[in-house]
Amino acid sequence: MDPGKTNRDEKIILTGRVTEALPSASFKAKLETGHEVIAHLCGKMRMHYIKVVPGDQVEIEFSPYNLSRGRIIKRL
Amino acid sequence: MPIYSEKDVLILKKGGRRLAKIIRILETELRVGISGKYIDELTRTLMVKSGGRPSFLNYEGYPASICLSINDEVVHSIPDSRRFKNGDLVGIDAGLYYQGMHTDMAVTKIIGYSNKETKHFTATAKKALGLAIREAKPGNSVGHISQAIQNFVEKNGYNVVREMNGHGIGRRLHEEPIVPNCGVKGTGQVLKKGMVMAIEPIINMGGREIETSIDGWGVKTKDKSLSAHFEHTIVITDGGSEILTAAP
Numbered sequence: 001m002d003p004g005k006t007n008r009d010e011k012i013i014l015t016g017r018v019t020e021a022l023p024s025a026s027f028k029a030k031l032e033t034g035h036e037v038i039a040h041l042c043g044k045m046r047m048h049y050i051k052v053v054p055g056d057q058v059e060i061e062f063s064p065y066n067l068s069r070g071r072i073i074k075r076l
Numbered sequence: 077m078p079i080y081s082e083k084d085v086l087i088l089k090k091g092g093r094r095l096a097k098i099i100r101i102l103e104t105e106l107r108v109g110i111s112g113k114y115i116d117e118l119t120r121t122l123m124v125k126s127g128g129r130p131s132f133l134n135y136e137g138y139p140a141s142i143c144l145s146i147n148d149e150v151v152h153s154i155p156d157s158r159r160f161k162n163g164d165l166v167g168i169d170a171g172l173y174y175q176g177m178h179t180d181m182a183v184t185k186i187i188g189y190s191n192k193e194t195k196h197f198t199a200t201a202k203k204a205l206g207l208a209i210r211e212a213k214p215g216n217s218v219g220h221i222s223q224a225i226q227n228f229v230e231k232n233g234y235n236v237v238r239e240m241n242g243h244g245i246g247r248r249l250h251e252e253p254i255v256p257n258c259g260v261k262g263t264g265q266v267l268k269k270g271m272v273m274a275i276e277p278i279i280n281m282g283g284r285e286i287e288t289s290i291d292g293w294g295v296k297t298k299d300k301s302l303s304a305h306f307e308h309t310i311v312i313t314d315g316g317s318e319i320l321t322a323a324p
Contacts, residue, residue: 010252022290023290024292026290026292036287037288038288038289038290038292039292040292063136063250064241064254065240065241065243065250065254066152066239066240067238067239067240068152068239068240068286068288068295069152069288069292069293
Protein backbone atom coordinates (compact mmCIF):
# COMPACT_ATOMS: atom_id res chain seq x y z
CA MET A 1 0.00 0.00 0.00
CA ASP A 2 1.51 3.29 -1.03
CA PRO A 3 1.04 5.94 1.65
CA GLY A 4 1.00 8.69 -0.96
CA LYS A 5 3.89 10.26 -2.85
CA THR A 6 6.07 13.18 -1.75
CA ASN A 7 5.78 16.43 -3.64
CA ARG A 8 9.20 16.81 -5.18
CA ASP A 9 8.53 19.80 -7.40
CA GLU A 10 9.03 22.72 -5.06
CA LYS A 11 12.33 22.36 -3.24
CA ILE A 12 14.29 25.36 -2.00
CA ILE A 13 18.05 25.22 -2.61
CA LEU A 14 20.47 27.29 -0.55
CA THR A 15 24.27 27.41 -0.28
CA GLY A 16 26.05 26.97 3.00
CA ARG A 17 29.41 26.14 4.55
CA VAL A 18 29.81 22.97 6.62
CA THR A 19 30.87 23.81 10.19
CA GLU A 20 30.79 20.42 11.92
CA ALA A 21 30.51 16.72 11.11
CA LEU A 22 27.95 14.78 13.15
CA PRO A 23 27.18 11.07 13.36
CA SER A 24 25.20 9.27 10.64
CA ALA A 25 26.38 11.41 7.70
CA SER A 26 24.81 14.53 9.20
CA PHE A 27 26.46 17.92 9.27
CA LYS A 28 26.02 21.33 10.81
CA ALA A 29 26.18 24.03 8.17
CA LYS A 30 25.90 27.80 8.19
CA LEU A 31 23.77 29.22 5.40
CA GLU A 32 24.41 32.45 3.52
CA THR A 33 21.47 33.82 5.47
CA GLY A 34 23.38 33.26 8.70
CA HIS A 35 21.15 30.41 9.90
CA GLU A 36 22.79 27.31 11.24
CA VAL A 37 21.06 24.14 10.10
CA ILE A 38 21.49 20.40 10.36
CA ALA A 39 21.61 18.66 7.01
CA HIS A 40 22.11 15.06 6.09
CA LEU A 41 24.00 13.76 3.09
CA CYS A 42 21.75 12.66 0.25
CA GLY A 43 21.79 9.06 -0.94
CA LYS A 44 23.50 9.74 -4.28
CA MET A 45 26.45 11.42 -2.61
CA ARG A 46 26.78 8.59 -0.14
CA MET A 47 26.57 6.04 -2.91
CA HIS A 48 29.41 7.68 -4.82
CA TYR A 49 31.50 8.15 -1.66
CA ILE A 50 31.62 11.93 -2.09
CA LYS A 51 33.32 13.15 1.06
CA VAL A 52 32.11 16.30 2.85
CA VAL A 53 34.22 17.87 5.60
CA PRO A 54 33.96 21.05 7.72
CA GLY A 55 34.87 24.01 5.55
CA ASP A 56 33.23 22.68 2.38
CA GLN A 57 30.75 24.86 0.53
CA VAL A 58 27.65 22.80 -0.23
CA GLU A 59 24.22 23.11 -1.77
CA ILE A 60 21.43 22.22 0.63
CA GLU A 61 17.91 21.37 -0.42
CA PHE A 62 14.92 22.16 1.79
CA SER A 63 11.29 21.25 1.54
CA PRO A 64 9.18 24.40 1.82
CA TYR A 65 7.05 22.44 4.27
CA ASN A 66 9.97 21.86 6.64
CA LEU A 67 12.73 24.44 6.61
CA SER A 68 14.42 22.92 9.66
CA ARG A 69 15.73 19.85 7.86
CA GLY A 70 18.16 20.09 4.95
CA ARG A 71 19.61 17.62 2.50
CA ILE A 72 23.10 18.12 1.11
CA ILE A 73 22.83 17.55 -2.62
CA LYS A 74 26.09 18.96 -3.96
CA ARG A 75 29.60 19.74 -2.80
CA LEU A 76 30.76 22.94 -4.51
CA MET B 77 -3.54 23.88 -6.86
CA PRO B 78 -5.47 20.72 -6.01
CA ILE B 79 -9.22 21.16 -5.73
CA TYR B 80 -11.12 18.27 -4.20
CA SER B 81 -14.55 17.10 -5.39
CA GLU B 82 -17.52 16.33 -3.15
CA LYS B 83 -16.67 12.65 -3.52
CA ASP B 84 -13.08 13.26 -2.40
CA VAL B 85 -14.26 15.38 0.51
CA LEU B 86 -16.48 12.55 1.73
CA ILE B 87 -13.44 10.30 1.98
CA LEU B 88 -11.42 13.06 3.64
CA LYS B 89 -14.22 13.53 6.14
CA LYS B 90 -14.30 9.83 6.95
CA GLY B 91 -10.54 9.79 7.46
CA GLY B 92 -10.56 13.05 9.37
CA ARG B 93 -13.17 11.79 11.78
CA ARG B 94 -11.20 8.62 12.38
CA LEU B 95 -8.06 10.65 13.01
CA ALA B 96 -9.90 12.96 15.41
CA LYS B 97 -11.17 9.97 17.36
CA ILE B 98 -7.65 8.56 17.57
CA ILE B 99 -6.24 11.87 18.79
CA ARG B 100 -8.93 12.03 21.49
CA ILE B 101 -7.98 8.56 22.70
CA LEU B 102 -4.29 9.48 22.67
CA GLU B 103 -5.05 12.63 24.65
CA THR B 104 -6.56 10.57 27.44
CA GLU B 105 -3.38 8.48 27.47
CA LEU B 106 -1.14 11.51 27.97
CA ARG B 107 -0.55 11.08 31.72
CA VAL B 108 2.29 11.08 34.23
CA GLY B 109 4.49 8.01 33.76
CA ILE B 110 3.51 7.29 30.16
CA SER B 111 6.27 7.37 27.52
CA GLY B 112 6.26 8.78 23.98
CA LYS B 113 7.18 5.35 22.68
CA TYR B 114 3.97 3.91 24.12
CA ILE B 115 1.94 6.69 22.51
CA ASP B 116 3.66 6.00 19.20
CA GLU B 117 2.87 2.29 19.29
CA LEU B 118 -0.70 2.99 20.34
CA THR B 119 -1.06 5.45 17.45
CA ARG B 120 0.04 2.90 14.92
CA THR B 121 -2.27 0.24 16.33
CA LEU B 122 -5.27 2.56 16.37
CA MET B 123 -4.60 3.78 12.85
CA VAL B 124 -4.31 0.32 11.38
CA LYS B 125 -7.42 -0.74 13.29
CA SER B 126 -9.31 2.21 11.80
CA GLY B 127 -8.57 0.91 8.30
CA GLY B 128 -5.77 3.32 7.48
CA ARG B 129 -2.04 3.87 8.00
CA PRO B 130 0.15 6.46 9.73
CA SER B 131 0.99 9.16 7.16
CA PHE B 132 4.23 10.04 8.90
CA LEU B 133 5.80 6.60 9.20
CA ASN B 134 8.63 6.45 6.65
CA TYR B 135 7.61 9.79 5.14
CA GLU B 136 10.97 11.09 3.90
CA GLY B 137 12.49 8.61 6.32
CA TYR B 138 10.67 9.70 9.47
CA PRO B 139 10.88 6.70 11.82
CA ALA B 140 7.65 6.94 13.84
CA SER B 141 3.87 7.21 13.46
CA ILE B 142 3.52 10.38 15.47
CA CYS B 143 5.54 13.49 16.33
CA LEU B 144 5.68 14.01 20.06
CA SER B 145 7.19 17.18 21.49
CA ILE B 146 7.81 17.85 25.16
CA ASN B 147 8.24 21.35 26.65
CA ASP B 148 10.91 23.20 24.62
CA GLU B 149 10.60 20.71 21.76
CA VAL B 150 8.68 22.35 18.96
CA VAL B 151 7.72 19.79 16.33
CA HIS B 152 8.94 16.64 14.58
CA SER B 153 10.41 15.12 17.74
CA ILE B 154 10.73 11.37 17.53
CA PRO B 155 8.90 9.70 20.46
CA ASP B 156 11.25 7.97 22.89
CA SER B 157 11.21 6.23 26.25
CA ARG B 158 11.22 9.36 28.44
CA ARG B 159 8.21 9.30 30.79
CA PHE B 160 5.97 12.33 31.12
CA LYS B 161 6.21 14.24 34.39
CA ASN B 162 3.69 16.48 36.12
CA GLY B 163 3.73 19.90 34.45
CA ASP B 164 5.15 18.71 31.12
CA LEU B 165 3.68 20.35 28.03
CA VAL B 166 3.25 17.58 25.47
CA GLY B 167 2.29 18.11 21.83
CA ILE B 168 1.16 15.25 19.60
CA ASP B 169 0.89 15.58 15.84
CA ALA B 170 -0.24 12.73 13.59
CA GLY B 171 -1.50 12.11 10.09
CA LEU B 172 -3.79 9.33 8.92
CA TYR B 173 -3.69 7.95 5.39
CA TYR B 174 -7.14 6.53 4.71
CA GLN B 175 -8.53 5.34 1.37
CA GLY B 176 -5.99 7.34 -0.60
CA MET B 177 -6.24 10.59 1.36
CA HIS B 178 -4.24 12.16 4.19
CA THR B 179 -5.58 14.21 7.07
CA ASP B 180 -3.40 15.84 9.74
CA MET B 181 -4.18 16.93 13.30
CA ALA B 182 -2.30 18.09 16.40
CA VAL B 183 -3.07 18.97 20.00
CA THR B 184 -0.97 20.12 22.96
CA LYS B 185 -1.77 19.05 26.51
CA ILE B 186 -0.49 19.91 29.97
CA ILE B 187 0.30 16.74 31.92
CA GLY B 188 -1.19 16.98 35.40
CA TYR B 189 -1.01 20.48 36.85
CA SER B 190 0.78 23.59 35.73
CA ASN B 191 0.83 27.32 36.32
CA LYS B 192 -1.48 30.01 34.98
CA GLU B 193 1.05 31.19 32.40
CA THR B 194 1.46 27.79 30.77
CA LYS B 195 -2.31 27.30 30.69
CA HIS B 196 -2.78 30.70 29.05
CA PHE B 197 0.00 29.97 26.57
CA THR B 198 -1.53 26.66 25.51
CA ALA B 199 -4.99 28.20 25.26
CA THR B 200 -3.55 30.96 23.04
CA ALA B 201 -2.25 28.40 20.55
CA LYS B 202 -5.63 26.67 20.48
CA LYS B 203 -7.55 29.91 20.06
CA ALA B 204 -5.19 31.06 17.29
CA LEU B 205 -6.24 27.97 15.34
CA GLY B 206 -9.91 28.78 15.88
CA LEU B 207 -9.44 32.36 14.68
CA ALA B 208 -7.48 31.17 11.68
CA ILE B 209 -10.21 28.74 10.65
CA ARG B 210 -12.74 31.57 10.82
CA GLU B 211 -10.74 33.41 8.13
CA ALA B 212 -10.76 30.37 5.85
CA LYS B 213 -13.49 31.19 3.33
CA PRO B 214 -13.78 31.62 -0.43
CA GLY B 215 -12.48 35.01 -1.51
CA ASN B 216 -10.13 35.44 1.43
CA SER B 217 -6.47 34.66 0.86
CA VAL B 218 -3.96 32.53 2.74
CA GLY B 219 -2.64 35.82 4.13
CA HIS B 220 -5.92 36.33 6.02
CA ILE B 221 -5.27 33.08 7.88
CA SER B 222 -1.61 33.93 8.49
CA GLN B 223 -2.30 37.42 9.78
CA ALA B 224 -5.04 36.20 12.10
CA ILE B 225 -2.62 33.76 13.73
CA GLN B 226 0.27 36.19 13.96
CA ASN B 227 -1.78 39.09 15.33
CA PHE B 228 -3.45 37.05 18.04
CA VAL B 229 -0.29 35.25 19.16
CA GLU B 230 1.84 38.40 19.28
CA LYS B 231 -0.92 40.36 21.01
CA ASN B 232 -0.63 37.83 23.82
CA GLY B 233 3.12 38.33 24.07
CA TYR B 234 4.24 35.12 22.36
CA ASN B 235 6.05 34.40 19.10
CA VAL B 236 5.19 32.50 15.96
CA VAL B 237 7.65 29.97 14.54
CA ARG B 238 8.51 30.83 10.95
CA GLU B 239 10.18 27.69 9.65
CA MET B 240 7.21 25.34 9.82
CA ASN B 241 3.87 26.11 8.29
CA GLY B 242 0.42 24.86 7.52
CA HIS B 243 -0.01 23.28 4.12
CA GLY B 244 -2.38 21.93 1.54
CA ILE B 245 -3.12 18.25 2.08
CA GLY B 246 -5.12 15.42 0.50
CA ARG B 247 -3.67 12.94 -1.93
CA ARG B 248 -0.25 13.97 -0.63
CA LEU B 249 0.69 14.82 2.92
CA HIS B 250 2.13 18.17 1.84
CA GLU B 251 0.68 20.09 -1.09
CA GLU B 252 0.23 23.64 -2.24
CA PRO B 253 -0.47 26.11 -0.81
CA ILE B 254 1.89 26.80 2.08
CA VAL B 255 -0.06 28.40 4.90
CA PRO B 256 2.42 30.47 6.94
CA ASN B 257 1.66 31.32 10.53
CA CYS B 258 2.57 34.93 9.94
CA GLY B 259 1.71 37.21 7.06
CA VAL B 260 -0.49 39.91 5.64
CA LYS B 261 -4.20 39.86 4.81
CA GLY B 262 -4.85 39.77 1.12
CA THR B 263 -1.55 38.18 0.13
CA GLY B 264 -0.96 34.67 -1.11
CA GLN B 265 -3.22 32.14 -2.74
CA VAL B 266 -6.89 33.07 -2.92
CA LEU B 267 -9.05 30.47 -1.20
CA LYS B 268 -11.56 28.55 -3.32
CA LYS B 269 -14.20 25.93 -2.60
CA GLY B 270 -12.68 22.47 -2.62
CA MET B 271 -9.25 23.48 -1.30
CA VAL B 272 -8.12 21.27 1.55
CA MET B 273 -5.48 22.42 4.02
CA ALA B 274 -3.94 21.72 7.37
CA ILE B 275 -3.70 24.87 9.49
CA GLU B 276 -1.17 24.58 12.30
CA PRO B 277 -0.14 27.57 14.43
CA ILE B 278 3.19 26.73 16.12
CA ILE B 279 4.08 29.17 18.86
CA ASN B 280 6.88 29.76 21.38
CA MET B 281 6.56 31.33 24.80
CA GLY B 282 9.95 33.02 24.32
CA GLY B 283 11.78 33.93 21.12
CA ARG B 284 10.83 32.58 17.72
CA GLU B 285 14.20 31.03 16.94
CA ILE B 286 14.56 27.29 16.70
CA GLU B 287 17.35 24.79 16.30
CA THR B 288 17.34 21.29 14.86
CA SER B 289 18.56 18.42 17.00
CA ILE B 290 21.35 16.07 16.03
CA ASP B 291 18.95 13.35 14.90
CA GLY B 292 18.03 15.71 12.09
CA TRP B 293 14.35 15.71 12.88
CA GLY B 294 13.47 17.15 16.26
CA VAL B 295 13.24 20.92 16.49
CA LYS B 296 13.66 22.85 19.76
CA THR B 297 13.32 26.46 20.82
CA LYS B 298 16.72 28.14 20.85
CA ASP B 299 16.09 29.84 24.19
CA LYS B 300 14.63 26.67 25.75
CA SER B 301 11.20 28.25 26.22
CA LEU B 302 7.99 26.25 25.86
CA SER B 303 6.37 25.60 22.51
CA ALA B 304 2.81 24.62 21.66
CA HIS B 305 0.85 23.85 18.54
CA PHE B 306 -2.62 22.82 17.42
CA GLU B 307 -3.73 21.66 14.00
CA HIS B 308 -6.87 20.84 12.08
CA THR B 309 -7.46 19.79 8.48
CA ILE B 310 -10.21 21.81 6.86
CA VAL B 311 -11.95 22.07 3.50
CA ILE B 312 -13.10 25.37 2.01
CA THR B 313 -16.86 25.27 1.38
CA ASP B 314 -19.33 27.67 -0.25
CA GLY B 315 -19.97 29.57 2.95
CA GLY B 316 -16.61 29.22 4.70
CA SER B 317 -14.90 26.07 5.76
CA GLU B 318 -15.51 22.77 7.50
CA ILE B 319 -13.22 21.00 9.94
CA LEU B 320 -12.55 17.52 8.61
CA THR B 321 -10.69 16.42 11.74
CA ALA B 322 -13.70 16.88 13.99
CA ALA B 323 -14.48 14.12 16.47
CA PRO B 324 -17.86 12.49 15.78
